[in-house]
Amino acid sequence: MAKPPLIRRATRALLAAVATAVLTSGLLTATTTISQAATQGPCDIYAADGTPCVAAHSTTRALYGNYNGPLYQVTRASDNATKDIGLLSTGGYADAAAQDSFCASTSCVVSVIYDQSGKGNKLTRALRGHWPGPAEGGNDNLANAVEAPVTVGGHKAYGVYVAPGTGYRNNNTNGIATGDQPEGMYAIFDGTHFNGGCCFDYGNAETTGNDDGNGTMEALYFGNSKGWGWGSGPGPWVMADMENGLFSGVNRGLNAGDPTVDHRFLTATLKGGPNKWAIRGGNAQSGGLSTYYSGVRPNDSGYNPMKKQGAIILGIGGDNSNTGVGTFYEGVTTSGYPSDATENAVQANITAAGYSSATTGTGTLTPGSRVSLKATTAPCCTSHYLHRNAADSTVGIAAVNSSSPAADKADATWIVRSGLANTSCLSFESAGQPGQFLRHRNLQLYANTDGGGSFVQDATFCPTAGNSGTGQSFKSVNYPTKYVRHYKYAAYIASNGGSNAWDSTTSWAQDTSWLTATPLT
16 A cells, blocks of 8 residues: 555655655664664665555665575585575575585586566576577576675675676566556675676566567666667766667766776665656765656657566576676666665665675686686796786786785786686686786687677686696687697697697697686785
């Protein structure tokens, strides 16, 4: 039953006062942080203003103060068994230890992200759309469950790490806005993990898996694509994906009011109603929200009125375009157009939740770990590491040490990821340029973002015992006789003998053997 107007106005005033008090107080004690996060959630705040959550997804915490159900489900590789991952307490934080125990000595993927709203709008593997995914049948991959560790309220948790080809979807939803109905949404993303691919989205999309025309979706986008619209600076930007357009404001192309934002934890909001919409954002660890655009629908045909279809997507575009990357921690969709005061109060709840980076493993080949790969060939190269060349994105070896410039150390450090084409193997993401992966092209090694085609195969390598008897060697998944090799300080995939100069048998075993060293940064 709707609240009378006087009560709704009073509720808005209270929410605005709470948000202002929290945001202007400067600091919250640790006790206050944990208490607030445990006693109410973002969806309680939305509900108090008459714009209730109709979808609420999180792998890190409860989004209602009284929620005590599962957050997500993991499926392990060893026996295909599944386990629901719940909470440490009602309204609290994820039970990451349950995942760690269940997935010990094997790997797991996030197979379901449950909906806490009670509407049943859970997210599962995105099936083949207009653009096929890399999994069987053209479906999308599921996220490796351990690749986005985080701490929330002092408790370990995991986010959803979206590599190219990863996607989640629900085409049969309940209560999600359709047509020109009003809605709001927010998401917390990793502001340092992005690319220019299309499209890392969360929100409302087509139920068909196709591009059904302008205005058929309304979703948060995060990345630095300039294919349709962009903001000021180099990006990334929070934008709205309304189909056939990533909008940073009323115009196609540049809208200077939409700034580059790269907070480690980023709050992004989007809301839309009849001939109005807004995007806002801020640091999910402190401070308030800034309004990047608020006004009428884009000045292009097909966006007023909107023709939203009411599916929910995560990590992909409405037509299953799946070359974007990003990391998702929590997000909701509301019924109705939330007030700025309500969103400000939600932001205060988010900052009070206590997101912080987790300490990850180092020097191992476990997904999520950071490593530097040290050459073993003596006498030339034992102080050299596999290194991204900033000038042209080629990869070679370079002498780098703890006294080297920070950029050089970052370019000689790699984040281990589950194999993009085969989760039994590995991929290596550049620590210096997140979103770029070690890949071969014409047999030479580069650090590139996903440009489609054979990228996921080219960026996947299977570790083996070192060919020289030392360290590890890395076999190309799509050229299984070829291994990662340094040759004359450049890097290739190379066979032990062949027509290319870098296939030379001289020191091949040593050149293809690497030590997994403590990361340089």
